[in-house]
Amino acid sequence: LVACGITTPEELARQNPASLLAVVEPFSNTKEGERIIRTGRKPDLAExxxxxxxxxxARAFKAA
Structure with a gap:
């Protein structure tokens, strides 16, 4: 996520999943993305x- 510009949990919590996938998916197909994922599976919309x-x-629990 950091490689895609998401650096804090607060930023992640504000993301639209489909929009985030549109950023993460192309990155996961790069050499750097494949190196990070290694043998794991690439994320899908559900993940x-x-x-x-x-x-x-996590942010809601911390605030409580």
């Missing part, structure tokens, strides 16, 4: 949506 939800929930 990116979970990232955004987790970030939003």
């Amino acid at each position: 990116v949506t979970e990232w955004v939800q987790w970030a939003a929930n």
